[in-house]
């Protein structure tokens with residue numbers, strides 16, 4: 314199956330990270346115009362350079378990839394990101410809510426500020442991005458919202474109550490958007506990764522990682538490109554009838 318995203322405008326948050334940059338790469342290779350966002354200009358430039366270096370891109374291709382620095386902890390950033398996409402391209406077809414803060418705190422010592430911040434970055438800002446993007450998608454009668462949730466949002470985990478709650482809330486948003494906007498040829502789906510080889514997992518001690526792998530039927534963590542492949546399919550016209558779903562990519566863990 315040849316999945317193409319030619320002519321589509323895609324905004325990916327957290328695009329400088331492991332999963333985000335893999336999604337940017339796959340969307341770009343599939344013909345989409347991509348907007349790379351993150352908090353750090355240097356990382357944005359590096360992400361764009363790496364993708365262009367790995368492509369036989371000509372001058373017209375280079376105009377298909379742009380970066381904008383934005384910290385989602387800033388209250389107006391969600392609105393500004395959508396305005397940037399609209400002012401530059403006059404439409405937005407695909408929104409991937411991928412940026413997240415992934416820290417943990419045991420319930421007994423977690424403070425209110427920590428929980429509020431987690432919900433703001435991981436849920437409220439994706440909500441605002443979605444809300445702002447939907448008005449343009451509705452006019453265009455095309456839209457794909459892809460929310461990167463987590464195994465932790467499905468099943469919880471020790472020390473991860475706020476993170477898990479933020480991801481469960483994000484999937485509830487997915488389901489409501491699907492229910493409200495399916496009639497406009499707009500779909501919303503969540504991708505719930507298990508363990509993926511990115512910076513987020515590098516913090517975990519090696520021996521603990523090896524132990525975790527033995528519990529996974531596939532006996533390994535995912536490669537970010539495996540998440541990007543699913544995101545590309547969900548972003549395409551071919552996935553028009555998949556709506557409101559949370560698709561797990563976890564190597565068979567918690568079947």
Ligand SMILES: NC(=O)c1ccc[n+]([C@@H]2O[C@H](COP(=O)([O-])OP(=O)(O)OC[C@H]3O[C@@H](n4cnc5c(N)ncnc54)[C@H](OP(=O)(O)O)[C@@H]3O)[C@@H](O)[C@H]2O)c1
Nearest residue numbers: 327329330331332352384385411412413463508509511513
């Ligand atoms: N890796 C896993 O095992 C795993 C498992 C389940 C779910 N997930 C989910 O997958 C997504 C991507 O994770 P990852 O593993 O690719 O993480 P990562 O490599 O650490 O990348 C995280 C990205 O989010 C951005 N980000 C973080 N806080 C931000 C903020 N306040 N404003 C704007 N951007 C912000 C980071 O930007 P900077 O470059 O500026 O830091 C970076 O681009 C997250 O939603 C995560 O919850 C990951």
